Amino acid sequence: MIKTIFFDLDDTLYLFEDSPSKLKAEVDTVKEINKRLNKELYIVFDDFISSRHKFKDAHKNDAAKYDRFAWYQTFLKEMGIADDEFAKELEKLYWNVLAENIVPYEDLKTIIPQLYQKYNLYVLTDGLEYGQMVRMKAMGFDKYFDGILCSEQHNSLKPDKKVFDYGLKIAGCNPSEAIMIGDKPHKDIKGANNAGIISIWIRRGKYAGTNPDGDNKPRYIIKNYFKLIKILDELK
Numbered sequence: 680m681i682k683t684i685f686f687d688l689d690d691t692l693y694l695f696e697d698s699p700s701k702l703k704a705e706v707d708t709v710k711e712i713n714k715r716l717n718k719e720l721y722i723v724f725d726d727f728i729s730s731r732h733k734f735k736d737a738h739k740n741d742a743a744k745y746d747r748f749a750w751y752q753t754f755l756k757e758m759g760i761a762d763d764e765f766a767k768e769l770e771k772l773y774w775n776v777l778a779e780n781i782v783p784y785e786d787l788k789t790i791i792p793q794l795y796q797k798y799n800l801y802v803l804t805d806g807l808e809y810g811q812m813v814r815m816k817a818m819g820f821d822k823y824f825d826g827i828l829c830s831e832q833h834n835s836l837k838p839d840k841k842v843f844d845y846g847l848k849i850a851g852c853n854p855s856e857a858i859m860i861g862d863k864p865h866k867d868i869k870g871a872n873n874a875g876i877i878s879i880w881i882r883r884g885k886y887a888g889t890n891p892d893g894d895n896k897p898r899y900i901i902k903n904y905f906k907l908i909k910i911l912d913e914l915k
């Protein structure tokens with residue numbers, strides 16, 4: 680019997696990559712940085728993106744990879760501005776602007792209150808707590824979830840089995856009693872498969888056009904969240 684549903688956050692609960700809300704948050708923070716630099720905006724924008732790529736490459740396998748504060752801190756230092764307070768303000772500005780403009784998937788919004796009645800709901804994310812909480816609250820989902828499990832807690836990155844084992848431990852259930860829903864086959868699906876959790880791929884966002892196989896092959900594929908109710912009924 681299914682007791683627990685784990686959701687990834689970005690691109691699983693709402694459109695993140697290439698969304699207007701993400702772009703607005705990026706633009707607003709870059710403009711804020713440029714108040715101190717007075718350069719052409721496109722240069723600052725490009726430089727920030729390259730700096731971020733370098734940082735993420737250097738932290739490929741650790742949770743710091745998604746530490747936006749560290750991205751700003753590093754970039755500001757490269758620009759000759761050593762100001763951690765400012766980096767902190769930029770991090771908050773980014774998440775707040777994103778949260779103000781966030782649009783959760785409409786079909787998911789409809790079914791979350793139904794799922795809440797029957798299952799324990801958790802977010803299982805590689806992201807850091809501050810940004811994830813701001814967004815969950817902005818979407819109005821926080822009250823339906825039993826926990827938002829972020830990388831400060833599990834201290835690893837998907838598809839590492841440790842992330843999923845941590846989720847199972849917190850939820851107090853066996854792998855066969857849980858499902859994991861996510862948009863990234865090589866992270867959410869692979870990780871769930873390796874942990875023995877039933878994997879469901881929401882075919883939206885950047886990876887929608889791919890055809891995952893092997894370890895990345897999901898047990899179920901959904902294109903809309905109403906289908907999830909049907910799958911859960913079958914799994915009962």
Ligand SMILES: [Mg+2]
Nearest residue numbers: 687689690862
């Ligand atoms: Mg995702």
